[in-house]
Amino acid sequence: MNSGIPLELYLILATIMFFIGVYGFLTRRNLITILMSVELILNSVNINFLAFNRYLFPGKLDGHFFSLFIIAVAASEAAVAIAIIINIYRRFSTINVEDVNEMKY
Amino acid sequence: MFAIFALVIVVFSVFTVTSRKILRAAVSLLMVLIATAGLYFLLNYQFLAAVQLTLYAGGIVVLIIFSILLTSQISHKFEAVEWKKSIFSALAAIAGAIVVITTILNHTFSADTAAASEVNMDVIGKSLLGTGRDGYVLPFEVISLLLVAAMIAAIVIAKKGSPQIEEKVKINDSE
Numbered sequence: 001m002n003s004g005i006p007l008e009l010y011l012i013l014a015t016i017m018f019f020i021g022v023y024g025f026l027t028r029r030n031l032i033t034i035l036m037s038v039e040l041i042l043n044s045v046n047i048n049f050l051a052f053n054r055y056l057f058p059g060k061l062d063g064h065f066f067s068l069f070i071i072a073v074a075a076s077e078a079a080v081a082i083a084i085i086i087n088i089y090r091r092f093s094t095i096n097v098e099d100v101n102e103m104k105y
Numbered sequence: 106m107f108a109i110f111a112l113v114i115v116v117f118s119v120f121t122v123t124s125r126k127i128l129r130a131a132v133s134l135l136m137v138l139i140a141t142a143g144l145y146f147l148l149n150y151q152f153l154a155a156v157q158l159t160l161y162a163g164g165i166v167v168l169i170i171f172s173i174l175l176t177s178q179i180s181h182k183f184e185a186v187e188w189k190k191s192i193f194s195a196l197a198a199i200a201g202a203i204v205v206i207t208t209i210l211n212h213t214f215s216a217d218t219a220a221a222s223e224v225n226m227d228v229i230g231k232s233l234l235g236t237g238r239d240g241y242v243l244p245f246e247v248i249s250l251l252l253v254a255a256m257i258a259a260i261v262i263a264k265k266g267s268p269q270i271e272e273k274v275k276i277n278d279s280e
Binding site for chain 2: 047050061080
């Protein structure tokens with residue numbers, strides 16, 4: 001079932017993915033690409049949860065359901081974020097974070 | 106198989122955060138999510154892999170591509186990232202990755218000896234709605250509430266300008 005792949009490989013892969021997401025979050029200046037980096041980060045955390053669940057606690061399903069709930073939260077987060085982005089675009093005609101520097105009050 | 110998925114994930118993750126064309130970044134994100142679903146299949150969590158494919162790859166990426174089409178010109182190329190910012194961000198990311206990876210490699214994981222439980226729809230449904238020891242009915246209900254709240258919020262936010270805003274715009278125009 002585990003086909004001989006050590007748990008550490010999954011964890012290292014998730015770590016690399018997480019920090020690529022962090023790099024994108026720090027360097028990107030476009031709201032949608034920042035959102036995409038956040039999705040990368042959430043996804044890597046999901047891999048971690050599932051690998052831990054399968055390798056360390058195969059008799060339980062906690063990690064499985066945690067990942068399920070993370071996916072649901074990510075979906076709602078993306079929906080709200082994109083609504084906000086579209087609203088910002090309507091007001092400022094740009095979604096570059098450096099150009100959006102004025103609040104309502 | 107794992108090597109292929111890992112390679113796809115790493116390469117397309119880098120593409121996602123460095124590509125200067127936004128639609129290409131979105132497609133790379135799609136590839137990453139699909140490869141992650143492959144990893145879930147490899148771990149024998151078929152249900153979650155299906156959820157990943159439908160919700161992430163089918164839902165979120167389509168949403169992102171739609172918003173890209175609404176807000177940007179596709180042919181538009183981002184200006185290159187300032188090298189100073191790029192280097193410092195890369196340094197921060199690499200330092201963090203090194204710390205985490207050394208911690209992982211120095212730690213010995215001890216596996217639970219319990220027999221592997223089969224993850225089929227029967228088990229998933231019973232524990233999602235169970236109220237007993239391994240039941241998840243409370244988070245399940247909370248997440249359904251969250252989804253309703255997010256849906257309403259998205260509609261309210263994206264709704265064409267509230268009357269207050271339009272009034273303000275009119276006042277500004279008349280001034």
